[in-house]
Amino acid sequence: MEISDIKVLICDDSTLARKNMTDKLNACGVTDILVVNDGQSAIDTYKAERPNIVFLDIVMPVKDGITALREITEFDSDAYAVMVSSAGTQVHIREAIKCGARDFLQKPATLEQVQAVIDHVLYND
Numbered sequence: 001m002e003i004s005d006i007k008v009l010i011c012d013d014s015t016l017a018r019k020n021m022t023d024k025l026n027a028c029g030v031t032d033i034l035v036v037n038d039g040q041s042a043i044d045t046y047k048a049e050r051p052n053i054v055f056l057d058i059v060m061p062v063k064d065g066i067t068a069l070r071e072i073t074e075f076d077s078d079a080y081a082v083m084v085s086s087a088g089t090q091v092h093i094r095e096a097i098k099c100g101a102r103d104f105l106q107k108p109a110t111l112e113q114v115q116a117v118i119d120h121v122l123y124n125d
Contacts, residue, residue: 001122003029007049010035011042011068012057012084017107021055021084024114039063043071046079052121055109056101058085058092066095073100082117084109 008030010021018035025033034049036042040062046054054072058065065083072079083096086107093104102120105113 001052003118003122004031006030006053006118006121007032007034007051009033009042009045009049009051009054011037011039011045011054011060011065013037013060014057017057017084020108021114024109024111025118027111028115028118030118037061039065039068042068043075046072047075050076052080053117054079054081055084055105056081058083058096066092066099069096069101070099080121 008025010018010033012018022033022035034045034051036045038061042056056065056069069081072081079100081101082103082105083101084105084107096104103117
């Protein structure tokens with residue numbers, strides 16, 4: 001797989017957070033980016049588009065990120081989901097990992113952290 005083949009879904013209720021993550025992904029060479037602002041939209045978009053990577057916030061309207069993650073991984077146990085949140089308590093982290101999160105990044109995620117996620121998908125999956 002090449003970087004140009006990667007499709008990424010960003011789910012965050014913050015416009016600024018979505019823009020920041022989009023900018024970081026673009027800097028890494030990712031151009032196929034889907035953006036939604038709530039957990040239910042993340043689930044629906046994942047099922048329709050099957051992205052390679054999902055970046056999920058935790059605290060969001062409609063359905064929170066943990067609930068969205070649970071439903072995404074029930075639909076596709078191979079989903080590569082990464083939680084990106086400023087609400088990163090130990091309880092959230094444990095629950096996210098139990099539900100299938102591959103990683104947990106504290107907001108704001110750095111370019112290096114985003115690149116590491118992309119590299120893992122490109123070279124290890």
